[in-house]
Amino acid sequence: MKVIYALLSYLLGSVPSGYLIYRRIKNRDIRKFGSKSMGATNLLRLTDKKTALLAALFDILKGFIPVFLSLKLFDDINFSLLCGFLAVLGHCFPLYIKFRGGKGVATTAGVYLALSLPSLAGVAVVFLVAIALTKYVSLGSLLGIMTLPLTALIFGYEKQLVFFGVAFFLLIVFQHRENIKRLIQGKERKLGEKEE
Numbered sequence: 001m002k003v004i005y006a007l008l009s010y011l012l013g014s015v016p017s018g019y020l021i022y023r024r025i026k027n028r029d030i031r032k033f034g035s036k037s038m039g040a041t042n043l044l045r046l047t048d049k050k051t052a053l054l055a056a057l058f059d060i061l062k063g064f065i066p067v068f069l070s071l072k073l074f075d076d077i078n079f080s081l082l083c084g085f086l087a088v089l090g091h092c093f094p095l096y097i098k099f100r101g102g103k104g105v106a107t108t109a110g111v112y113l114a115l116s117l118p119s120l121a122g123v124a125v126v127f128l129v130a131i132a133l134t135k136y137v138s139l140g141s142l143l144g145i146m147t148l149p150l151t152a153l154i155f156g157y158e159k160q161l162v163f164f165g166v167a168f169f170l171l172i173v174f175q176h177r178e179n180i181k182r183l184i185q186g187k188e189r190k191l192g193e194k195e196e
Helices: 002-014 017-026 039-044 050-074 077-092 105-115 117-134 136-153 157-177 179-186
Strands: none
Touching: 002 050, 002 105, 002 136, 002 157, 017 039, 050 077, 050 105, 077 105, 077 117, 077 157, 077 179, 105 136, 117 136, 136 157, 136 179, 157 179
16 A cells, blocks of 8 residues: 555646646747746746746645645554655656656655645745845745755654755755856746846
8 A cells, every 4th residue: 555655646746737738828838948847837937927926836736735645544654754755856857757856856845735734834945035135036045955954853843854854955955966067157947037
């Protein structure tokens, strides 16, 4: 039963929300435009706030649902964290569109929404402050996710939350590798800059 549930967590995470929404609106592959990501930030750049918010909501739910339900069904924090990680992995490497997906930030937020509100609050504060100061969503995302293992330690959560917090951070750093290069080169687009 757990093996099937874990597989379903990955498959749910693999549903390419931003890709499908942009395909529906523009009949084009979002991964060929803007930052070439299928996340809410790129949708904001290419469309509007409402569309980006819709994609973000779907991406959050992809992380929240598997974890929330697994806690109810199995009452096993280790398994729930694994299912959450598989959902984020699915978002980053979706089966349905040749394993080229998004950055995983919103889906990770959904995982921690189900598991640890203080940790998620720490992420949100750092994320928002970083964006307010720099206007770089990618930098805010990286700094915010970096707080996951730190807040888990501060609030005395299970060591598994610390371990998986590090795993989520490393995965998201990998997915942001091109953003990191652009940040270093001073070529990263700021929040609100539209695709030319």
